[in-house]
Amino acid sequence: xxxxxxxxxxxxxxxxxxxxxxxxxxxxxxxxxxxxxxxxxxxxxxxxxxxxxxxxxxxxxxxxxxxxxxxxxxxxxxxxxxxxxxxxxxxxxxxxxxxxxxxxxxxxxxxxxxxxxxxxxxxxxxxxxxxxxxxxxxxxxxxxxxxxxxxxxxxxxxxxxxxxxxxxxxxxxxxxxxxxxxxxxxxxxxxxxxxxxxxxxxxxxxxxxxxxxxxxxxxxxxxxxxxxxxxxxxxxxxxxxxxxxxxxxxxxxxxxxxxxxxxxxxxxxxxxxxxxxxxxxxxxxxxxxxxxxxxxxxxxxxxxxxxxxxxxxxxxxxxxxxxxxxxxxxxxxxxxxxxxxxx
Amino acid sequence: xxxxxxxxxxxxxxxxxxxxxxxxxxxxxxxxxxxxxxxxxxxxxxxxxxxxxxxxxxxxxxxxxxxxxxxxxxxxxxxxxxxxxxxxxxxxxxxxxxxxxxxxxxxxxxxxxxxxxxxxxxxxxxxxxxxxxxxxxxxxxxxxxxxxxxxxxxxxxxxxxxxxxxxxxxxxxxxxxxxxxxxxxxxxxxxxxxxxxxxxxxxxxxxxxxxxxxxxxxxxxxxxxxxxxxxxxxxxxxxxxxxxxxxxxxxxxxxxxxxxxxxxxxxxxxxxxxxxxxxxxxxxxxxxxxxxxxxxxxxxxxxxxxxxxxxxxxxxxxxxxxxxxxxxxxxxxxxxxxxxxxxxxxxxxxxxxxxxxxxxxxxxxxxxxxxxxxxxxxxxxxxxxxx
Ligand SMILES: Cc1ncc(C[n+]2csc(CCOP(=O)(O)OP(=O)(O)O)c2C)c(N)n1
Numbered sequence: 198x199x200x201x202x203x204x205x206x207x208x209x210x211x212x213x214x215x216x217x218x219x220x221x222x223x224x225x226x227x228x229x230x231x232x233x234x235x236x237x238x239x240x241x242x243x244x245x246x247x248x249x250x251x252x253x254x255x256x257x258x259x260x261x262x263x264x265x266x267x268x269x270x271x272x273x274x275x276x277x278x279x280x281x282x283x284x285x286x287x288x289x290x291x292x293x294x295x296x297x298x299x300x301x302x303x304x305x306x307x308x309x310x311x312x313x314x315x316x317x318x319x320x321x322x323x324x325x326x327x328x329x330x331x332x333x334x335x336x337x338x339x340x341x342x343x344x345x346x347x348x349x350x351x352x353x354x355x356x357x358x359x360x361x362x363x364x365x366x367x368x369x370x371x372x373x374x375x376x377x378x379x380x381x382x383x384x385x386x387x388x389x390x391x392x393x394x395x396x397x398x399x400x401x402x403x404x405x406x407x408x409x410x411x412x413x414x415x416x417x418x419x420x421x422x423x424x425x426x427x428x429x430x431x432x433x434x435x436x437x438x439x440x441x442x443x444x445x446x447x448x449x450x451x452x453x454x455x456x457x458x459x460x461x462x463x464x465x466x467x468x469x470x471x472x473x474x475x476x477x478x479x480x481x482x483x484x485x486x487x488x489x490x491x492x493x494x495x496x497x498x499x500x501x502x503x504x505x506x507x508x509x510x511x512x513x514x515x516x517x518x519x520x521x522x523x524x525x526x527x528x529x530x531x532x533x534x535x536x537x538x539x540x
Numbered sequence: 541x542x543x544x545x546x547x548x549x550x551x552x553x554x555x556x557x558x559x560x561x562x563x564x565x566x567x568x569x570x571x572x573x574x575x576x577x578x579x580x581x582x583x584x585x586x587x588x589x590x591x592x593x594x595x596x597x598x599x600x601x602x603x604x605x606x607x608x609x610x611x612x613x614x615x616x617x618x619x620x621x622x623x624x625x626x627x628x629x630x631x632x633x634x635x636x637x638x639x640x641x642x643x644x645x646x647x648x649x650x651x652x653x654x655x656x657x658x659x660x661x662x663x664x665x666x667x668x669x670x671x672x673x674x675x676x677x678x679x680x681x682x683x684x685x686x687x688x689x690x691x692x693x694x695x696x697x698x699x700x701x702x703x704x705x706x707x708x709x710x711x712x713x714x715x716x717x718x719x720x721x722x723x724x725x726x727x728x729x730x731x732x733x734x735x736x737x738x739x740x741x742x743x744x745x746x747x748x749x750x751x752x753x754x755x756x757x758x759x760x761x762x763x764x765x766x767x768x769x770x771x772x773x774x775x776x777x778x779x780x781x782x783x784x785x786x787x788x789x790x791x792x793x794x795x796x797x798x799x800x801x802x803x804x805x806x807x808x809x810x811x812x813x814x815x816x817x818x819x820x821x822x823x824x825x826x827x828x829x830x831x832x833x834x835x836x837x838x839x840x841x842x843x844x845x846x847x848x849x850x851x852x853x854x855x856x857x858x859x860x861x862x863x864x865x866x867x868x869x870x871x872x873x874x875x876x877x878x879x880x881x882x883x884x885x886x887x888x889x890x891x892x893x894x895x896x897x898x899x900x901x902x903x904x905x906x907x908x909x910x911x912x913x914x915x916x917x918x919x920x921x922x923x924x925x926x927x
Contacts, residue, residue: 269721
């Protein structure tokens, strides 16, 4: 699966500020240029360039057959992608918003996730499903869901989420190169985040499934991904004032899950908080906390805590700030890690 | 407990659907080759002047509502607004053909239909302002929540109409969807259920040319969207969606047909979206100005105005009166929308379940604590740093 690491290479070009959305677009472009079997399809991906402009320019450069405006039907889009992949293409599908991917769930769960297994390996499906996801952009109903728990509970799917501009490029190239289906979750509220970035030859392209330590620290580990990474980095900075030296681990992918990087970090620090904005109950944090506990029990000085969105349907935009875990809630949890003192 | 044992169950006696013999001849189900028109044709003379004047007043009011709501997005008072400017005839006719006991199933663009049915103009906008998901009680107004996931409200309309008929009520459901929405699986499943159950439903497709940026030609290869009806075994009607009189007539016939127990109808209203998809969309990316200008000639208000003034039913004074009434509505809307809504963050937990789970009670307490004090959590917990 790590082919892209070899094909893309290291950073050489001059760095310029780029947004995450631009980096994603560039990844699609480069993947299409490198491999004629890569096809992009979805609602409004052609002339409009996608509602977030991620696919801007692709139809012009590669033609309508390579970047296709489909009829408005998510089950149809993903179902057609299954057939295209069966015939040797590499479809990259765009679901316009998180909650509008649900009509495609049947295709995703019953076919995309299972085809390799059903056919005893004879028919893998190299499909990438791009889903703009998560809240924090003031979207009305059905525009802010965090759906990663549904996807990660479905064996057969990779579930990937970039949190930086570099990773947006690298992980998307990796996902498209993967012979397994990937649900590629794009944190909407980071689309406009910027980094100095060199489109000619972008930063390291990591194979899917490797977590990275974004900030080294000694006193506790914040385990996070996607939209919550900036929150955790900010919390880690704020915590230094109180003498806490927090390590921040960016998972980058929930499936596969990088047990090694996470466990190594928690063994070093002895304390861990999982932070994500999707609901806590039945959410990714429970799985992560259980894995950490299983691997690091003797190193832990406090229970693994979770900071997550409330267990409610995503609220209206005027109320979302109360729902989304912010820096204070992370710091609250960090304070509770002072377990011996409290119990 | 079985249904029979439930208290009050005795009052509930389902009426079986009427016997249904599938049609073998599709001809009567086929739509006309051209959209049906009334205004500017001979049949305009038969139209009820009072109805035409009512439609006119409502169209003018609706146009003003769209303009005001769009202005509110620019002032940051609305998060987003999908305008129905150009489509007012469809919106108004849909609201006016229904009896009070009937139900409307609008999509996210159909605020105007909801307002014309009597919903408070501010309540209709809370979804788009961002303070609640549905700012009104659907049962009170018999208007389902404005629906954002496309076409998903259509099976609901079928189910509700079916239930009403089982209960012996002569209630009709009118469900609205866009041209893009007709590609969704839910659209097809709803039509099929409705026809098989002979449910009292009217499906109104507003074909406004685009689904965001995608033109109809990339959405369907059918001769018309109304033709889709035939395959399910219901009549399809093609109407000029900018002709308020034609819309009212065709929708009225379909509602009457449904009420008589003769089953569902699919109506395609051919219209045009004059504004961008929403205020956040850049329509210049996918359509030319010339196209919009051509449709301006066929504006629903202009069409009706021409008819009414030509017949001496409306003069400058009448036009001014309609505009003033619309202006007053806009003023009221502006004023109310300029006040900040007072929201209780505790409402987040109020309606997840009938009763809060223990978990939600805990989370509510946590939020209450957070709100009670802007605080430094580390300090408050007596943590002086880990040495
Ligand atoms: C299931 C689903 N997929 C995608 C979307 C995103 N979306 C919102 S409106 C829209 C276009 C709808 O076009 P149409 O049905 O023609 O209605 P119109 O906007 O023209 O009134 C799309 C793709 C959605 N709301 N629901």
